[in-house]
Amino acid sequence: MSYLEITGLTVAFPRSPAPVLRDIDLHVARGEFVSVIGHSGCGKSTMLNVVAGLLKPSQGGAVLEGKEVNGPGPDRAVVFQNHSLLPWLTCAENIRLAVDQTLSKTMSRAERAAWVMENLALVRMTAAADKRPNEISGGMKQRIGIARALAMKPKVLLMDEPFGALDALTRAHLQDQVMQIHAALGMTTMMITHDVDEAVLLSDRIVMLTNGPNAQIGEILPVTLARPRDRLALAEHPDFVHARRAVLEFLHARHANPALKAA
Numbered sequence: 001m002s003y004l005e006i007t008g009l010t011v012a013f014p015r016s017p018a019p020v021l022r023d024i025d026l027h028v029a030r031g032e033f034v035s036v037i038g039h040s041g042c043g044k045s046t047m048l049n050v051v052a053g054l055l056k057p058s059q060g061g062a063v064l065e066g067k068e069v070n071g072p073g074p075d076r077a078v079v080f081q082n083h084s085l086l087p088w089l090t091c092a093e094n095i096r097l098a099v100d101q102t103l104s105k106t107m108s109r110a111e112r113a114a115w116v117m118e119n120l121a122l123v124r125m126t127a128a129a130d131k132r133p134n135e136i137s138g139g140m141k142q143r144i145g146i147a148r149a150l151a152m153k154p155k156v157l158l159m160d161e162p163f164g165a166l167d168a169l170t171r172a173h174l175q176d177q178v179m180q181i182h183a184a185l186g187m188t189t190m191m192i193t194h195d196v197d198e199a200v201l202l203s204d205r206i207v208m209l210t211n212g213p214n215a216q217i218g219e220i221l222p223v224t225l226a227r228p229r230d231r232l233a234l235a236e237h238p239d240f241v242h243a244r245r246a247v248l249e250f251l252h253a254r255h256a257n258p259a260l261k262a263a
Ligand SMILES: Nc1ncnc2c1ncn2[C@@H]1O[C@H](COP(=O)(O)OP(=O)(O)OP(=O)(O)O)[C@@H](O)[C@H]1O
Pocket: 013, 014, 016, 020, 038, 039, 040, 041, 042, 043, 044, 045, 046, 047, 212
């Protein structure tokens, strides 16, 4: 049995003529980094929300370490595109809140305080511990959001376009940081993205969804590039170029967005 299993997943929303997702099967190994890519509206967030336990599937569902997902839980931390930090708390307090909610039975107060600082250091944000979210940049807020998620010691990290709202340079910097953290912690990760280069750079496998409704997994591309991965060295690496091309081909030739085609 795989660590995280999505089996026979079908999601239909009320008043929609057809299911968004139909019969999705995906098995993710422990420590694996999987990206999900597909055109806007195909159902990527829907899939992630089922794994997060935020959405009830119509059929099938997700099983994590043999336990059926039937609601949100601290074993699955979610990072959204917009940081969702509480504005009246400092960065450290935002993380502390999540740590207190999830780890108060297993860690003393002092251990939790140290753990918050450790996670701030992990995303190189120690200096922002006492700042409020409105005092730091968008990229910094995302880093705090990632630190908060990791501080909960989740079994699975779920990221829904975590870098989507950032400029290209900040985005590249955060991608590198997430790769370093993944190398250090080996957390099982599912990330939704629209960015083909990002998917290739970060992932062990890229799951490509067909257009909805009735979206399915069209193809899964294993990315066998050795780690650690260096974006500059890889830019012209034949395996990187080949993987990038395969995803682009899927998205823009075989499964072009019909709405965009017509425009
Ligand atoms: N609560 C809901 N009720 C009805 N329809 C919904 C609901 N949530 C999502 N949908 C529809 O389901 C489809 C898939 O949405 P979803 O957000 O999963 O797509 P996505 O691939 O993540 O899109 P994007 O890349 O634009 O974020 C869309 O057509 C959307 O309008």
